[in-house]
Amino acid sequence: MKSLSIYLRILTVVVLCGPALQAQDKPITAATKLPAHPRILMLAGEEATIQQTLRADKTWNGLHQAMLAECDKLIAVAPVERIQIGRRLLDKSREALRRLFLLSYAWRTTKQRPYLERAEKELLAISAFSDWNPSHFLDVAEMTMAAGIGYDWLYNDLSAASRTAIKTAILKKGIEPSLDSRYNSWLKATHNWNQVCNAGMAYGALAIYEDQPELARTILNRSVETIVLSMGDYGPDGAYPEGYGYWGYGTSFNVMYISAMEKAFGRDFGLSNQPGFLKTAEYMANMTGPTGSSFNYSDAGTGGSLQPAMFWFATKTKNPSLLWVERGRLLTEDPARQVRDRLLPAIMLWNGGIRVNSIPAPASTLWIGKGKNPVALMRSSWTDPAAVYVGMKGGSPSVNHAHMDAGSFVMEADGVRWAMDLGMQDYNSLESKGIKIWGKEQDSQRWEVYRYGNAVHNTLTVNNGLQRVDGYAPITRSSGSAGFMHATTDLSSLYSGSLAKASRGIAIVDQDYVVVRDEVEAAASPATIRWTLLTTAAVTVVGNNRAELTKNGKKLIVQVQEPAAVTLKTAPAEPNHDYDAPNPGTTLLTFEVPVAAGAQGVLTVSLLPERAAAKSARPVQPLQQWP
Known part of the structure; x- marks a missing residue:
């Protein structure tokens, strides 16, 4: 038998x-x-x-x-x-x-x-x-x-x-x-x-x-x-x-x-x-x-x-x-x-x-990958431990194990990770408390978990809302030029209903510093755009549009170039629920920009390591002019 x-x-x-x-x-x-x-x-x-x-x-x-x-x-x-x-x-x-x-x-x-x-x-x-x-x-x-x-x-x-x-x-x-x-x-x-x-x-x-x-x-x-x-x-x-x-x-x-x-x-x-x-x-x-x-x-x-x-x-x-x-x-x-x-x-x-x-170092300092969760990975050098490094992702929250992090990035310079991601939370710590973390619908309980939503990632939050689960952000252009290495992504479908258009570009300029540029257009109603950088560095706001980050004896300046009339704020990355994992030593550096119904807005931020802080940042061209 x-x-x-x-x-x-x-x-x-x-x-x-x-x-x-x-x-x-x-x-x-x-x-x-x-x-x-x-x-x-x-x-x-x-x-x-x-x-x-x-x-x-x-x-x-x-x-x-x-x-x-x-x-x-x-x-x-x-x-x-x-x-x-x-x-x-x-x-x-x-x-x-x-x-x-x-x-x-x-x-x-x-x-x-x-x-x-x-x-x-x-x-x-x-x-x-x-x-x-x-x-x-x-x-x-x-x-x-x-x-x-x-x-x-x-x-x-x-x-x-x-x-x-x-x-x-x-x-x-x-x-x-x-x-x-x-x-x-x-x-x-x-x-x-x-x-x-x-x-x-x-x-x-x-x-x-x-x-x-x-x-x-x-x-x-x-x-x-x-x-x-x-x-x-x-x-x-x-x-x-x-x-x-x-x-x-x-x-x-x-x-x-x-x-x-x-x-x-x-x-x-x-x-x-x-x-x-x-x-x-x-x-x-x-x-x-x-x-x-x-x-x-x-x-x-x-x-x-x-x-x-x-x-x-x-x-x-x-x-x-x-x-x-x-x-x-x-x-x-x-x-x-x-x-x-x-x-x-x-x-x-x-x-x-x-x-x-x-074992030799790789030849290329830029790598672009398409697919379900496209990424742009760039650095100023493979052999310099103080090199500038940026990883940016597009993609969708609908991908297996994904967060609402389309458009998010990490950034390093001088041997310090300045812009970071909290990463995952242990599954059993959530499942044992009855949290249903595997749903992928827009109203799934998964998105109530602090680390999974877009508000705590280095991306945009619009009207305090969530990114769209059915959205998808492709990598739209890139260049490995040493003077202006960059990649751009189209985030529009992630904010459907709130924004008519949303694009982000990130560049390493002159192998020295990083520029993050967002171009948005509000839909039929006004929109409030919140820009976020998550860090484990100590943060001091030294002006309405300027902050100083320090860690391990190193320094990074965060300078908001456009619009200049913003107010930078800091807050600890404190979870919303008792089931959320704690995030000690992490800080959210944010600012908000209102955009009138049907109007366009530009957010341009420079991340300047200490060696580049004394330089005058280049004027940043519209994303369509990035080669």
């Missing part, structure tokens, strides 16, 4: 997802050859390549030693327990993946039995869980990947009893729930759930292939067919709609998936050639400013981190300059900091043996 049940589930998957699979005649068939264990990511004997890299580069060896040191600490730590937080088991799945990837890596590169024994203990612990929480399928996906890597990499050294327990768990708690329509809506998703869940299921299928060949082929063929839905978000040129944090999640798991398929089958079934996918590494490389902080729009954290997947892209595209930011992290950060990354061992498989010190 169990076999019949599994067969019927497989048949349901084939019926639901089958037409396109049949059209490409199922790329993985019974005739397809598969290597023996270990077959996921690194075949038997390929440890020698890692050893060669470790001998040739002390930076890589330092990271390797940090991973082994972490594994030494894990030996005495109890395995993860099945403790659910709200609707998620995800933190336990992620910790299991981190531990098993590290310990399995340590065993394969050193052959020291304590690592094998500790990994086996972890595998048996998660295999004994009652389930892997299929109602929140990301939890199942990451746990299945953890078990798949451990089972495959340790296969030849596990006891027969352990093998049976682990492969049974992969089948019953990982793969089979993915055949249940209650849990597999991610098969039709265009966001990171598709990438992560397909990757996890593929790892499980590859791990137990010889025991369940027909089922494994069904899962793997299904993954080839459906993961392209989420990869469509990278078109046309690589800007990832969900932002920095979810690039590190969705894209990294997408790369884990493609890398495993390439290793197992010798090809990636055309996936890396999906429009924009290989270009997305350029997006990520440009998303970090000279301070090392990311452009953290949407649901992203406030910092930045080493991205192992970037090494896969650099090797694949033969473009080592993509790794300039990663180079900085490897050379300046304590390697022990990196071991919290659950995918860290993959960096040793993807680095291509590159010498870290030989």
Whole structure:
């Protein structure tokens, strides 16, 4: 009966997802050859390549030693327990993946039995869980990947009893729930759930292939067919709609998936050639400013981190300059900091043996990405730690994980982030209080969360209202000229009903300072436009249209050039509700401009680092005259 049940589930998957699979005649068939264990990511004997890299580069060896040191600490730590937080088991799945990837890596590169024994203990612990929480399928996906890597990499050294327990768990708690329509809506998703869940299921299928060949082929063929839905978000040129944090999640798991398929089958079934996918590494490389902080729009954290997947892209595209930011992290950060990354061992498989010190800086200082959430990323220099950096975004609040932040920007100079974004709030802190944060309608409760609305982002607020969820702001023009590097975006549809037109342009002038220019036209009723800059700097208003920001011994002048008759104000970024996260040390610098019905208005603001403050700011031309 169990076999019949599994067969019927497989048949349901084939019926639901089958037409396109049949059209490409199922790329993985019974005739397809598969290597023996270990077959996921690194075949038997390929440890020698890692050893060669470790001998040739002390930076890589330092990271390797940090991973082994972490594994030494894990030996005495109890395995993860099945403790659910709200609707998620995800933190336990992620910790299991981190531990098993590290310990399995340590065993394969050193052959020291304590690592094998500790990994086996972890595998048996998660295999004994009652389930892997299929109602929140990301939890199942990451746990299945953890078990798949451990089972495959340790296969030849596990006891027969352990093998049976682990492969049974992969089948019953990982793969089979993915055949249940209650849990597999991610098969039709265009966001990171598709990438992560397909990757996890593929790892499980590859791990137990010889025991369940027909089922494994069904899962793997299904993954080839459906993961392209989420990869469509990278078109046309690589800007990832969900932002920095979810690039590190969705894209990294997408790369884990493609890398495993390439290793197992010798090809990636055309996936890396999906429009924009290989270009997305350029997006990520440009998303970090000279301070090392990311452009953290949407649901992203406030910092930045080493991205192992970037090494896969650099090797694949033969473009080592993509790794300039990663180079900085490897050379300046304590390697022990990196071991919290659950995918860290993959960096040793993807680095291509590159010498870290030989990584060159990128040539271009401007990057423009279109798509669902277009961005403009510009800087005065890659090598100067005091360089001016600006990230500006267009897009729409309707994008997955988006905030009402179209038109918003971050800005750095002199090693300080002056204009910043609060980033995400922990989901459970909101969900546990009954806040419904996943609605995307105009009146959704999501937009009542302080960090999600436009009033606390570096953009415009009109009549104290929200941006339109159905609006979209494209990047309309740009130039990489060193004297006037800039980009513009059309925000009109974000303020439909209040404004007839709204455009924003941001420029780095003479590689010294930044200009932000907004051109608006009120609709049939008068409008009040509020301009906002969010900062962690100390702010002193030194004139009606001039403020001085200070931080870390540095200074930035905010000068409102048009209209001159404004009143700058400051206020702490204090939340509206008890469920909102606090934002200590943050200040909103704002001013308001009234615009009569049908009339036009211009708001021009210069952000002048100390070295440029004594200069006379150039007259700023209308946006239509920006080249």
